[in-house]
Amino acid sequence: MAESIKKYDVVIIGGGPAGLSAGIYTARARFSTLLIEKGGVGGQIINSEMVENYPGFPQGIGGIDLTQAMHQQATKFGMETLYDEVTGIKASGKQKTVKTSQGQFTAKAVIIAGGADRLKLGVPGEKEFTGKGVSYCATCDGAFFRDKAVAVVGGGNAAVTEALELTKFASKITLIHRRNELRATQIMQERIKADAKIKISWDTVVLEILGDKAVEKIRLQNVKTRKESTLPVSGVFVAVGSQPATGYLKEVLKLDNVGAIIANDRLETSVPGIFAAGDIRSGSIRQVISAAGDGAIAAVNAGKYVSG
Amino acid sequence: MSKPVEINEAKFEETVLKAKMPVLVDFWAPWCGPCRMVAPVVEELANEYEGKVSFVKVNVDDNPKTASQYGVMSIPTLIVFKNGQPVSNIVGFRPKPELKKNLDTALAAG
Ligand SMILES: Cc1cc2nc3c(=O)[nH]c(=O)nc-3n(C[C@H](O)[C@H](O)[C@H](O)COP(=O)(O)OP(=O)(O)OC[C@H]3O[C@@H](n4cnc5c(N)ncnc54)[C@H](O)[C@@H]3O)c2cc1C
Numbered sequence: 140m141a142e143s144i145k146k147y148d149v150v151i152i153g154g155g156p157a158g159l160s161a162g163i164y165t166a167r168a169r170f171s172t173l174l175i176e177k178g179g180v181g182g183q184i185i186n187s188e189m190v191e192n193y194p195g196f197p198q199g200i201g202g203i204d205l206t207q208a209m210h211q212q213a214t215k216f217g218m219e220t221l222y223d224e225v226t227g228i229k230a231s232g233k234q235k236t237v238k239t240s241q242g243q244f245t246a247k248a249v250i251i252a253g254g255a256d257r258l259k260l261g262v263p264g265e266k267e268f269t270g271k272g273v274s275y276c277a278t279c280d281g282a283f284f285r286d287k288a289v290a291v292v293g294g295g296n297a298a299v300t301e302a303l304e305l306t307k308f309a310s311k312i313t314l315i316h317r318r319n320e321l322r323a324t325q326i327m328q329e330r331i332k333a334d335a336k337i338k339i340s341w342d343t344v345v346l347e348i349l350g351d352k353a354v355e356k357i358r359l360q361n362v363k364t365r366k367e368s369t370l371p372v373s374g375v376f377v378a379v380g381s382q383p384a385t386g387y388l389k390e391v392l393k394l395d396n397v398g399a400i401i402a403n404d405r406l407e408t409s410v411p412g413i414f415a416a417g418d419i420r421s422g423s424i425r426q427v428i429s430a431a432g433d434g435a436i437a438a439v440n441a442g443k444y445v446s447g
Numbered sequence: 448m449s450k451p452v453e454i455n456e457a458k459f460e461e462t463v464l465k466a467k468m469p470v471l472v473d474f475w476a477p478w479c480g481p482c483r484m485v486a487p488v489v490e491e492l493a494n495e496y497e498g499k500v501s502f503v504k505v506n507v508d509d510n511p512k513t514a515s516q517y518g519v520m521s522i523p524t525l526i527v528f529k530n531g532q533p534v535s536n537i538v539g540f541r542p543k544p545e546l547k548k549n550l551d552t553a554l555a556a557g
Pocket of ligand 1: 153224
């Protein structure tokens with residue numbers, strides 16, 4: 140498709156809380172703004188049915204409701220949204236070219252807010268049974284496991300959130316964790332330990348997911364005793380962490396040892412005019428509020444760069 | 448402008464299985480964040496494929512029989528039907544270009 144290359148003041152990569160907050164600021168400051176999102180708007184937080192720690196919502200707010208409101212707010216100020224995946228960025232002086240799978244755009248400043256991708260478990264059976272018992276979203280798929288036994292793999296906040304969410308549907312939940320303590324915050328740990336439906340399998344890893352047409356059981360191993368066992372389950376919910384979505388940026392920007400983007404306190408990256416915001420930034424506390432805060436900081440400094 | 452139409456179990460045979468045109472069925476539920484995320488993308492596709500593919504939505508909460516008949520255990524799931532047969536099955540939300548590619552392949556086949 141030989142279309143003329145569209146020009147913007149600011150291109151934002153990623154439509155999670157960081158990118159949406161940045162868009163509210165740049166669009167409201169009258170910079171022409173394009174947000175590019177590979178999936179749908181909302182980011183990781185759409186997996187959370189109730190966000191309890193975002194200020195201003197004493198009753199909590201659904202992750203999707205929160206981010207749809209953010210998207211409306213940015214759109215109202217003139218931000219445009221494109222559903223496509225960014226595959227590369229090229230910087231030459233003050234002009235940046237952002238490549239997507241279907242076209243390209245130029246911008247004076249780019250804000251990278253691509254967040255993190257969920258990690259896969261990486262065991263046999265995972266891919267084959269995705270959508271046939273293997274799931275990455277308890278709020279979406281919990282209801283398909285009414286009165287069934289399920290496993291949740293992981294030990295952080297995401298895993299604990301998923302396990303608690305599943306208590307609404309499943310008859311029995313086994314949380315499988317490779318260590319002997321959880322990384323989740325105290326309040327989440329208290330909730331999970333108080334729930335009679337949830338059992339925790341410590342020091343345990345999943346070796347294989349088995350079944351015929353759908354998941355029927357998983358093979359486990361205790362990492363200390365090396366003993367193997369099988370657990371009959373109909374569902375396996377994977378929440379084993381996430382990885383910064385920077386695969387296409389390795390040659391472009393300075394990254395830290397886990398692949399997160401290194402930025403200074405103005406959220407400038409190693410390339411002038413490219414900013415990083417949210418979970419994708421090295422040192423982020425990986426929460427909605429910090430992502431939103433990053434978005435604002437990156438937007439204001441991107442604005443200064445565009446005008447300067 | 449064509450928008451995906453919400454249908455129920457009773458209408459499934461007539462609207463999907465007996466349709467002359469290929470039909471993309473979006474299995475979803477109101478409590479599913481990624482389903483609501485993918486909805487605007489599916490709406491864009493419905494416009495782009497107007498006249499070539501019809502688009503319908505099935506709420507799995509209200510229509511559990513249809514969902515289980517086609518083995519839907521994770522949503523969103525998009526299934527393309529041609530001549531009453533499921534020919535392509537996409538689980539979870541995917542980038543729009545990937546959805547288009549999948550749809551084009553399904554349309555081209557047989
Ligand atoms: C189950 C769960 C529960 C959580 N609960 C809470 C909670 O209660 N409170 C809280 O504060 N935080 C919570 N979090 C963490 C919170 O979701 C994240 O900190 C927050 O979403 C980060 O926002 P972000 O905008 O930086 O990135 P993300 O939310 O990851 O959004 C990034 C977006 O960029 C897109 N993208 C990535 N790469 C590209 C590309 N190349 N091209 C185009 N688009 C791209 C992605 O598709 C994604 O939509 C939870 C997370 C999970 C998984």
